[in-house]
Amino acid sequence: MTAPVTDESARVTSPLTTAVTATADTAGDALQRRGIFTAATLDRCISCGFCLPTCPTYALTKDEKSSPRGRITLMRALETGQLADDDPTLIEEASFCLGCRACEPVCPAGVHYGELIEEWRDHQWRGDQRPLLVRPLMWMVDRTWRYGLAATIRRHALTRRHTDGPHLMLGCFERMLFPRVSRVTRRLRPELDATPIQGCCGALHAHNGELERGRELARELGERLPGTIVTTAGGCAAHLSDVLGRPRVMELSEYLLRQGTPPLTPLLVDGRRARVAIQDSCHLRNGMGVYRESRELIRRVAELVELPHAGTCCGAAGSYSIVRPKDSRRVLAPKLDEIQNAGIDYVVVVNPGCQRQLITGLRRRHSAIRVLHLAELLGMAAE
Numbered sequence: 368m369t370a371p372v373t374d375e376s377a378r379v380t381s382p383l384t385t386a387v388t389a390t391a392d393t394a395g396d397a398l399q400r401r402g403i404f405t406a407a408t409l410d411r412c413i414s415c416g417f418c419l420p421t422c423p424t425y426a427l428t429k430d431e432k433s434s435p436r437g438r439i440t441l442m443r444a445l446e447t448g449q450l451a452d453d454d455p456t457l458i459e460e461a462s463f464c465l466g467c468r469a470c471e472p473v474c475p476a477g478v479h480y481g482e483l484i485e486e487w488r489d490h491q492w493r494g495d496q497r498p499l500l501v502r503p504l505m506w507m508v509d510r511t512w513r514y515g516l517a518a519t520i521r522r523h524a525l526t527r528r529h530t531d532g533p534h535l536m537l538g539c540f541e542r543m544l545f546p547r548v549s550r551v552t553r554r555l556r557p558e559l560d561a562t563p564i565q566g567c568c569g570a571l572h573a574h575n576g577e578l579e580r581g582r583e584l585a586r587e588l589g590e591r592l593p594g595t596i597v598t599t600a601g602g603c604a605a606h607l608s609d610v611l612g613r614p615r616v617m618e619l620s621e622y623l624l625r626q627g628t629p630p631l632t633p634l635l636v637d638g639r640r641a642r643v644a645i646q647d648s649c650h651l652r653n654g655m656g657v658y659r660e661s662r663e664l665i666r667r668v669a670e671l672v673e674l675p676h677a678g679t680c681c682g683a684a685g686s687y688s689i690v691r692p693k694d695s696r697r698v699l700a701p702k703l704d705e706i707q708n709a710g711i712d713y714v715v716v717v718n719p720g721c722q723r724q725l726i727t728g729l730r731r732r733h734s735a736i737r738v739l740h741l742a743e744l745l746g747m748a749a750e
């Protein structure tokens with residue numbers, strides 16, 4: 368499998384950074400900001416390179432421009448006009464980045480890279496520059512009626528009369544692809560109100576160059592679901608929390624630890640405790656710092672097997688597996704090796720994109736390991 372880059376030399380300032388900085392110094396005051404990026408966020412990077420070993424695309428290429436620091440250098444060149452909008456490196460790197468935010472928790476300067484990549488794509492992918500394959504997806508989730516009927520036929524959770532509890536977010540893709548997740552979640556916590564009158568959270572838009580529309584959709588959802596929103600999708604949780612504020616959003620594992628679960632019976636396979644690993648949701652772990660909670664819950668019903676790179680992106684990354692299928696598979700391959708070598712019965716996920724990615728990858732390899740959402744695993748233990 369691809370090992371993380373540990374070479375200390377990666378942390379010295381790169382030729383890319385030096386070249387762009389030198390041009391900026393020579394040009395002096397002539398370089399004007401274009402207002403593409405939030406200045407305080409872009410200026411925060413001190414080019415230390417601590418983020419390089421965590422970056423999955425840098426691990427694939429060992430090329431500075433495919434690293435977080437290299438991309439921030441490119442963003443600065445775009446911001447000051449040193450590189451034009453149609454520069455091929457800019458176009459390639461804005462798309463090659465997974466947006467996984469693995470570069471954030473390790474950053475000593477507190478750079479919010481997730482904010483920068485959203486602003487970059489908001490500029491770079493305007494109008495007809497947006498990848499063709501992502502456009503129909505964005506069109507579909509933009510209005511609830513476009514996917515609502517198909518999702519209802521798939522029988523996601525539904526409460527016809529309001530309960531007194533917090534609101535369960537159904538998600539757009541999750542309610543279509545994995546409707547069982549919301550059904551099992553309501554079996555675990557019947558007070559959750561799963562009103563069907565709710566739209567998409569806007570994460571897909573925000574990550575694919577329509578930042579304001581992404582925020583607008585999140586605000587609309589916040590109005591539809593007043594009070595606490597409980598989500599079963601890590602990517603949606605992080606976006607909602609960014610727009611509505613952290614106190615409004617609880618990811619399922621947080622909620623279950625606080626409110627409790629029904630009585631759980633340990634899961635057995637061939638007379639022994641089931642061996643279960645987890646694949647983290649990048650945005651949930653790197654954006655919200657939530658990853659211990661799911662492990663705590665798994666330990667209650669099974670033997671938790673920690674994968675060495677559970678916190679590294681699986682390559683699903685929102686629409687990435689559709690827009691860049693080859694790169695997505697390159698990122699996924701070492702993870703599948705790890706899963707298959709772990710001697711496990713189940714791998715648990717907390718995001719529908721990861722669920723689809725791992726199911727597809729393991730099916731291609733004819734693996735017997737089952738992929739389950741955390742709610743589904745706990746649902747089995749509660750039966």
Ligand code: SF4
Nearest residue numbers: 412413415416418474
């Ligand atoms: S993003 Fe953070 S960790 Fe990476 S080079 Fe900049 S300051 Fe260092």
Ligand code: SF4
Nearest residue numbers: 422464465467468470
């Ligand atoms: S978001 Fe992920 S892929 Fe993009 S620069 Fe950061 S670590 Fe690398």
